[in-house]
Amino acid sequence: MPQRLTFFLSAIFFAYFISGCSSTLVKDTYQHALDNDDYKAAFFTLSNLEIPNEELEKIQRDYQSENDSTKKYYYEFLLAKATQEKQYLDNFIDHSVSQAKELSVNDSQWISITNPLYDYLSLYGYSDDKALLAMISVLTLSDSANLSVVVNDLNKIYQSDTDRFMRIARDTNLNEMELLDLLEE
Structure with missing residues (x-):
């Protein structure tokens, strides 16, 4: 499955660069997020793309009907990052303490030391008390390289x-x- 996902995302990026069609890339990546249990890397990919309004509206509707709290958290991350709307950012930050385990690991196929959820949340730790509380909660769950980033x-x-x-x-x-x-570690 991880090799299929890596191949799938590589193929999508290749198609995007060949065709220049970001709308197709967004649609295909979002469909992959909907069709697979390993949706995390697809959400991370989408969070780094410009999402056309039509697709953004569909994502917002799907967010409203999502019942799984973890997947809903990924929607909040994506919508907060894509729209910068206060309601999505507040929801993302508010749910970060209860999702500290998600913040502390990077178990997707997204290649980075820390989880992109944590990276985005950490931007708000300087000014938002709930974001800081979530970051402190991540501290006790982290290990190795992730721990050093959180401590820093x-x-x-x-x-x-x-x-x-x-x-x-x-x-x-x-x-x-x-x-x-x-903090001294």
């Missing part, structure tokens, strides 16, 4: 506003010493 991001926020960071950190189940130890 949290250290920057900690250094820029220690009081805010510690106030938000109190809402987690970590005590202050545990948290500071994790």
